[in-house]
Amino acid sequence: MASAEYEVVGTQAVFGHEPGSKFTKALSKGQEKRLVAAGAIRKKSGGASSGGSSDSGTAGESEESK
Amino acid sequence: MGKFILLDADIEVDGVNLSDHCSSVEIETTSDEVDVTSFGAQAKEIRLGLGDGTITATFFQDFASGSVDATLHALQGENDPFEVVVKASSGAIGVTNPSYSMDAVLPSYRPLAGSVGEASTIEASFRNASQDGIVRATS
Numbered sequence: 001m002a003s004a005e006y007e008v009v010g011t012q013a014v015f016g017h018e019p020g021s022k023f024t025k026a027l028s029k030g031q032e033k034r035l036v037a038a039g040a041i042r043k044k045s046g047g048a049s050s051g052g053s054s055d056s057g058t059a060g061e062s063e064e065s066k
Numbered sequence: 067m068g069k070f071i072l073l074d075a076d077i078e079v080d081g082v083n084l085s086d087h088c089s090s091v092e093i094e095t096t097s098d099e100v101d102v103t104s105f106g107a108q109a110k111e112i113r114l115g116l117g118d119g120t121i122t123a124t125f126f127q128d129f130a131s132g133s134v135d136a137t138l139h140a141l142q143g144e145n146d147p148f149e150v151v152v153k154a155s156s157g158a159i160g161v162t163n164p165s166y167s168m169d170a171v172l173p174s175y176r177p178l179a180g181s182v183g184e185a186s187t188i189e190a191s192f193r194n195a196s197q198d199g200i201v202r203a204t205s
Contacts, residue, residue: 010132013083019132030146031080038140039131040082 001026004046010039067162076156077123079192080148082137089187090124091152093166095200119168119194121150127177127186135177138190142175147195161204169196 003026008014014035017023022044027035035041076085098115128134141148147169159165170192180186194200 008132010082010136011128011130012086012132012137014132015078015081016083028146030144031148034080034140034144034148035082035132038082038136040137041132 001028002046004032005044006035006041007044008040009042012040014040070154072154074155074157076151076153078149078151079137080141080150082132084123084125084134084137085156087126087128087134088123089126092120092122093152093200094120094122096120117194117199119200121152121166121168121170121192121200122189123152123192124187124189127188134188138172138175138188139177141172143172145171147171150192159203159205165203166200167203168192168194168200169198171195 003024005022005024006014006027007022008017008019011019013019015023015025024046032041032043036043074085075088075091076083077088077091078084095117096119097117100113100115101110102113103109103111125134125138129136148171149167150170151165151167153159153163153165155163157163172190172192175190176188178186179188
């Protein structure tokens with residue numbers, strides 16, 4: 001698992017990081033998918049992506065630098 | 067350290083801190099009692115068999131992004147274990163503030179249960195999903 005940068009976009013702290021803050025962590029694909037789906041975090045950059053794509057986006061929002 | 071009064075327990079579910087929505091928590095470790103009593107015995111002889119662990123928490127429901135419902139709904143039925151970490155208080159882990167962690171699954175989830183005018187609370191029972199069971203750490 002490669003580290004990636006995430007932003008806490010939900011209302012609760014994630015891994016000790018308050019909403020609005022950013023953190024770098026190596027998350028498993030499953031955990032990243034769950035937390036993104038729950039609206040807790042958004043992927044900012046980094047990490048491995050297969051086939052040149054990533055599932056880190058949120059509907060209706062623009063893609064940020066990756 | 068004196069007698070402990072629970073005021074500031076800390077619970078993190080799959081990395082999400084839900085402490086400010088949690089009103090009760092219970093950590094239980096158990097082992098099966100296996101009866102190995104033989105003929106001629108004068109008393110039962112019990113040995114401990116398979117271990118188990120359960121962390122049960124009561125949350126005030128919140129449908130905000132990344133909060134109680136979003137977190138638990140994403141975990142219910144998920145067979146990829148996630149970590150639940152509970153501390154007696156929100157301070158740093160230490161000898162007087164141990165953490166109890168467990169790789170868990172959430173077999174059931176009731177997003178709504180309650181009556182008119184009451185706070186919407188839900189109880190979640192996180193069940194052990196690894197051979198380590200509930201792990202106590204002080205550092």
